[in-house]
Amino acid sequence: MKSMTGYAYNEVATEEAFVSVEIKSYNSRFLDLTINYPPFLGRLEKQIREICSAEILRGKVDVNIRIRDLSPKMVVETDEKVAKVYIDAISKVAKKMGKNTEDIPISLITQQDGVLITQREYDMDWYWNIIKPVLDASMDQFVHDRIREGENMKSDLMAKLAILEECEKTFVEWMPKMESSFRDNLKQRFNDICGSEFDEQRILTETAAMLVKYTINEEVVRLQSHIEAMKEEFEKNDAPGRKIDFICQEMNREINTIGSKNQFVEVGKTVIIAKNALENIREQAKNVE
Numbered sequence: 001m002k003s004m005t006g007y008a009y010n011e012v013a014t015e016e017a018f019v020s021v022e023i024k025s026y027n028s029r030f031l032d033l034t035i036n037y038p039p040f041l042g043r044l045e046k047q048i049r050e051i052c053s054a055e056i057l058r059g060k061v062d063v064n065i066r067i068r069d070l071s072p073k074m075v076v077e078t079d080e081k082v083a084k085v086y087i088d089a090i091s092k093v094a095k096k097m098g099k100n101t102e103d104i105p106i107s108l109i110t111q112q113d114g115v116l117i118t119q120r121e122y123d124m125d126w127y128w129n130i131i132k133p134v135l136d137a138s139m140d141q142f143v144h145d146r147i148r149e150g151e152n153m154k155s156d157l158m159a160k161l162a163i164l165e166e167c168e169k170t171f172v173e174w175m176p177k178m179e180s181s182f183r184d185n186l187k188q189r190f191n192d193i194c195g196s197e198f199d200e201q202r203i204l205t206e207t208a209a210m211l212v213k214y215t216i217n218e219e220v221v222r223l224q225s226h227i228e229a230m231k232e233e234f235e236k237n238d239a240p241g242r243k244i245d246f247i248c249q250e251m252n253r254e255i256n257t258i259g260s261k262n263q264f265v266e267v268g269k270t271v272i273i274a275k276n277a278l279e280n281i282r283e284q285a286k287n288v289e
Helices: 039-055 080-096 106-110 124-194 200-214 217-236 241-261 265-285
Strands: 006-013 017-026 031-036 059-069 074-078 116-120
Touching: 006 124, 017 124, 031 039, 039 059, 039 124, 059 124, 080 106, 124 217, 124 241, 124 265, 217 241, 241 265
Parallel strands: 031 059
Antiparallel strands: 006 017, 017 059, 074 116
């Protein structure tokens, strides 16, 4: 089990480049992956996204990649026609001011727009070879951080599920008493209306028909099934977050129905305990991948 929140940062400095990778994530219903990198690395986005998607299933994830090339590969060319235009123009200004053309510094010409044309060469294989190890190390750290927090969450979820199991056992214990109380109440009502002159078989028939509506047996059986299903999700599913939320909805329906059919204070208290534990599970599940 993994948490949806996590953080990792790694950096590497060599004689050729400085690279840093930061990964951080927050809760999200689906995978929302944002990758920030220098524009010239755009051709590497596919590889970066594949590495992230292979390890992350859910969460709003920000991946920030920074690189400073300490030995940039550059090609500088000159546009002689543009340079001559600037020389002619500056010479005219110099003559009008009584200056010699020979006094014009070459730096004044080269710093004009379009005289020097600079082109950088971007070797994507070279950049990928220095970025990937840092990205891999950050991803390993990020996944470990999510697993560590996820295990803590799992312990809390298992504790809350144990409370639900105890509540379910209480419901099973009180189920015969609830049915017996219902039979006695129904019999008493027949007696109050008909006196001693009533048909015992009719009471049994009416009781059986009413028990179908008011017994909690089906709700308890389904609740047991949901508890087992949730246990299985905790143990076998690496990303159970959305499934847990669905199971919680089903559990809540059964517990609410049990509460609506209840006639005993003890059962009512147990319903409250069960709903509180279930709500804690639902809130915690929002943090689970």
